[in-house]
Amino acid sequence: MPCEKCEPLLKKSFPFWEKLSEKDKLDLMNGAGCAEFKKGQNIHNGTVCTGIIFVKTGCLRVYILSEEGKEITLYRIFAGDVCVLSASCVLESITFDVYVDAEEDSRCCILSPSSYRKVSELYPEMKIFLLEKTVSRFSEVMWIMQQILFMSFDRRLAVFLLSECEKSGSSEVKLTHEQIAKYMGSAREVVSRMLKYFSSEGYVELSRGGVTVTDFESLKRLAF
Amino acid sequence: MPCEKCEPLLKKSFPFWEKLSEKDKLDLMNGAGCAEFKKGQNIHNGTVCTGIIFVKTGCLRVYILSEEGKEITLYRIFAGDVCVLSASCVLESITFDVYVDAEEDSRCCILSPSSYRKVSELYPEMKIFLLEKTVSRFSEVMWIMQQILFMSFDRRLAVFLLSECEKSGSSEVKLTHEQIAKYMGSAREVVSRMLKYFSSEGYVELSRGGVTVTDFESLKRLAF
Numbered sequence: 001m002p003c004e005k006c007e008p009l010l011k012k013s014f015p016f017w018e019k020l021s022e023k024d025k026l027d028l029m030n031g032a033g034c035a036e037f038k039k040g041q042n043i044h045n046g047t048v049c050t051g052i053i054f055v056k057t058g059c060l061r062v063y064i065l066s067e068e069g070k071e072i073t074l075y076r077i078f079a080g081d082v083c084v085l086s087a088s089c090v091l092e093s094i095t096f097d098v099y100v101d102a103e104e105d106s107r108c109c110i111l112s113p114s115s116y117r118k119v120s121e122l123y124p125e126m127k128i129f130l131l132e133k134t135v136s137r138f139s140e141v142m143w144i145m146q147q148i149l150f151m152s153f154d155r156r157l158a159v160f161l162l163s164e165c166e167k168s169g170s171s172e173v174k175l176t177h178e179q180i181a182k183y184m185g186s187a188r189e190v191v192s193r194m195l196k197y198f199s200s201e202g203y204v205e206l207s208r209g210g211v212t213v214t215d216f217e218s219l220k221r222l223a224f
Numbered sequence: 225m226p227c228e229k230c231e232p233l234l235k236k237s238f239p240f241w242e243k244l245s246e247k248d249k250l251d252l253m254n255g256a257g258c259a260e261f262k263k264g265q266n267i268h269n270g271t272v273c274t275g276i277i278f279v280k281t282g283c284l285r286v287y288i289l290s291e292e293g294k295e296i297t298l299y300r301i302f303a304g305d306v307c308v309l310s311a312s313c314v315l316e317s318i319t320f321d322v323y324v325d326a327e328e329d330s331r332c333c334i335l336s337p338s339s340y341r342k343v344s345e346l347y348p349e350m351k352i353f354l355l356e357k358t359v360s361r362f363s364e365v366m367w368i369m370q371q372i373l374f375m376s377f378d379r380r381l382a383v384f385l386l387s388e389c390e391k392s393g394s395s396e397v398k399l400t401h402e403q404i405a406k407y408m409g410s411a412r413e414v415v416s417r418m419l420k421y422f423s424s425e426g427y428v429e430l431s432r433g434g435v436t437v438t439d440f441e442s443l444k445r446l447a448f
Contacts, residue, residue: 064366066374093360096367124348131355136317138362143320145369146288 006032006109009054013082016125024119031115037102044100049089051110052130054082058106062098075140076103076200084133089113090120091134143193157194158223160184161204165213174210230256230333233278237306240349248343255339261326268324273313275334276354278306282330286322296372296409299364300327308357313337314344315358372409381418382447384408385428389437398434
């Protein structure tokens with residue numbers, strides 16, 4: 001039985017869907033299963049080959065785990081996007097293991113590695129699509145790593161926001177990204193990107209007029 | 225004038241070379257330039273789009289650089305292999321900057337971004353080839369990051385010394401403490417202290433020119 005609920009999601013996710021033959025569409029649909037995950041539930045665990053995960057609703061968190069149990073979040077996958085590193089068996093050049101948890105209650109479609117492999121042999125577009133997704137995750141990971149390894153800008157921005165709040169005696173910093181960049185001697189893009197990250201971590205809320213600190217404790221931990 | 229010396233290297237590097245039309249082969253050859261670099265010379269610098277670098281002889285080092293000038297080596301590229309991150313303009317999903325230096329005297333062919341772009345539009349194999357190269361670098365980078373983020377320093381240094389010995393096929397690592405620190409993204413003092421400890425344990429002998437491993441067994445026990 002084809003997983004009918006997955007069809008619209010696959011169709012929407014693959015820009016080349018209409019190029020596929022009816023048989024190949026059916027093969028993909030037959031190879032895709034719907035799945036629901038509770039907040040906090042583990043979805044993918046290191047070395048197994050779970051498949052390609054299409055997120056319908058909710059949010060997934062992709063992370064690496066040390067032997068000692070230390071976690072580092074690499075990135076999050078939101079509704080409408082796709083997780084490829086959970087199918088490292090179809091990407092031969094991927095030799096590292098990640099873990100994927102549901103960060104919120106999430107509904108997903110999981111495409112089996114064998115179905116992907118079969119159809120992607122016929123359509124180079126499909127290979128290119130997944131490789132490009134992977135390469136763009138590479139960029140996200142490099143960004144996080146640079147923050148962690150060079151330990152500069154996230155810390156500096158946290159220090160800046162805390163000192164602004166202290167000055168004004170409020171949790172709101174009424175400055176545009178442009179202005180913050182100017183004060184910090186940085187570029188607007190860099191500030192916007194880091195604020196977006198702070199916001200995704202729940203440290204701040206972004207609004208038109210500025211930035212509101214919502215989690216002073218975490219921001220202080222980052223700063224000092 | 226086609227860069228005739230580049231033809232054999234392109235031919236050897238691209239597994240799909242024979243599929244290309246004569247015109248497209250010529251376009252690629254015309255877009256490829258031979259270049260020689262001295263040991264230590266910078267070849268690619270962050271945001272510019274140098275092109276795809278094919279290494280004929282020698283060795284290149286790919287690294288990231290913090291605002292404060294701290295370097296972290298991501299990987300090395302040896303003869304016969306290809307550097308893609310120096311052409312991030314042709315890989316739209318790459319949004320981070322790397323630096324590339326010649327680690328030894330090196331001869332390379334550099335394929336211009338425009339030639340690559342033109343020909344790769346006609347051959348999906350070419351896109352897949354470069355994307356797969358990039359994804360396999362992603363794996364190498366993840367490995368390095370895990371070393372840095374998760375391992376204790378004695379273990380990391382043991383792994384580093386063993387892998388250097390394996391590469392050179394000798395028990396001698398001809399690098400200064402300063403150079404080792406640079407490769408490991410650490411500080412010279414930290415490296416020197418740990419090497420002194422390794423030496424006092426009889427794992428290594430220190431000399432002016434480098435480090436000689438004298439007890440592989442103990443070092444391996446530490447590393448694995």
